[in-house]
Amino acid sequence: MWSAMAEGDRPLRADAERNRRRLLDAARVLFSERGLEVGVAEIAQRAKVGRGTLFRNFATKEDLIAAVVVDRMADASARGRELLEGEDPTEALFEFLSDLVGRQQLDRALIQAVADEFLANPEIRAANDELVAVLDELLLHAQDAGGVRRDVGALDVLMLFKGVCEAMRSFQHLDPNVAERHLDLVRSALAPREHEQPLRGRIPTLDDLEPARAR
C-alpha cells in the first residue's frame, strides 16, 4: 500500500520539485546577471515553466527572492559540511570563509531585498541558524586542532566576515585580491597567541541576538 502510494506520488512530486528547482536556478542566474529588477515572467520563461507554475510555487516575487536566499544559504551550509570532512580543520574554516566571501556579490543584494522580514521568515531563519551551526562546528574543529584562538565564537567570526565583505565593497577598485588580503588579516586576528590581552566582552551567542530578532 505504502509502496503503491509512493509510486503513484513520485512522478508528480519529482516533477513539482524539478520545476521549483528550475525556477530557483533561473532566478539566481538572472538576479546575478542583471540584478533584482528582472521580472518574474522572464524568470519563468528561462526556467521553461508556465506562469501558473511560477505562481503556484511563489505567490509573489518577494516569496521567490526569499526562497533563493534560503537556497543559497543551504548551498553554503552544504559546502561547509563537505569541508568538515576535510583533513585540515583550520584550512577548512578559512576555506569556508573564503567561499562565503565569494558568494557575497549576489547574496548581498538578495539579503538586502529581504532584510525587513529576514529573521521573521521562519525558513530564512532556519537556514541562517544552520549556517551559523556549520560555522560553529568548523570553528570548534579548528580550535581543537590548535589553529584558532579559544576565546572567540562563531558570531565573532561572522563579525570579522562582515568586515571583509564591507571592505571588499569599499575597496574593490583597489585590487581584486583585496578580499584575500583581508582574509589573511582575519586569519591573523584568529590565530592563537601566547601572552595576549583577552578580548573585551564575552563570546556572543545566537541567544544574544534574540532581542534583535524579536523586533
Added chain:
Amino acid sequence: MWSAMAEGDRPLRADAERNRRRLLDAARVLFSERGLEVGVAEIAQRAKVGRGTLFRNFATKEDLIAAVVVDRMADASARGRELLEGEDPTEALFEFLSDLVGRQQLDRALIQAVADEFLANPEIRAANDELVAVLDELLLHAQDAGGVRRDVGALDVLMLFKGVCEAMRSFQHLDPNVAERHLDLVRSALAPREHEQPLRGRIPTLDDLEPARAR
C-alpha cells in the same frame, strides 16, 4: 597699511567665521539628534543666524552637509595629530581607531548623503586625504615602536576599520561593547608576529584608489 586693513577686516571676518561655525555646529547637533531630514530653516534658527546668512554660507542643503562632513573629518584629523604627541605610539593608533568608530553613528549618514560627490568634491577629498595622512603617521610611529606589523599600510587599517563599523551596525543589538571586542581582534590582526605567512597582495596606497576616484 597692512595693519590698518587687517584691523578693518578683522571684526567682519571674525563675525562671518563665527556665523559659519554656529551653522556647522547647529547642523551637526540636529542631524545627529534627528537625522538628515532636519530642515535648513530650523538649523538657521538654532544657530541664531538669519536665513540670508545661511544661504550666503551654504547655497544648498547639500553644500551644508558636505561642509559638516569636511568639518567632522578635520576634527578627527586634529584628534589624530594630538594623539601623535602622546607617549605610546601603539596606544595612540588604537585610540585613534576607537575614536573614529565612535564618530561613525553620525558620520555614516552624512557620508552616505554625499557619497555621489564624495571624492569629486575637492574639499571633502582634501579632508579625506589629510585623515589618511594622519592615520599613516600614527601607523608608522606604531610600526617604528614595534607595536604593529610592518607589512600593512594605512589603507589596510582603514579596511579593517570599515569592518568594525559594519559589524557594529549588524551586531549592535548584541552588545554595546561589540565595537571594542572587534577592535581587540583588529589589534590582534595587526600585532607583529614571528613565523607568519605574509599577507597576499601588496600594501595598497592612495594612488591605487585613483581609478575609483576618477569615476
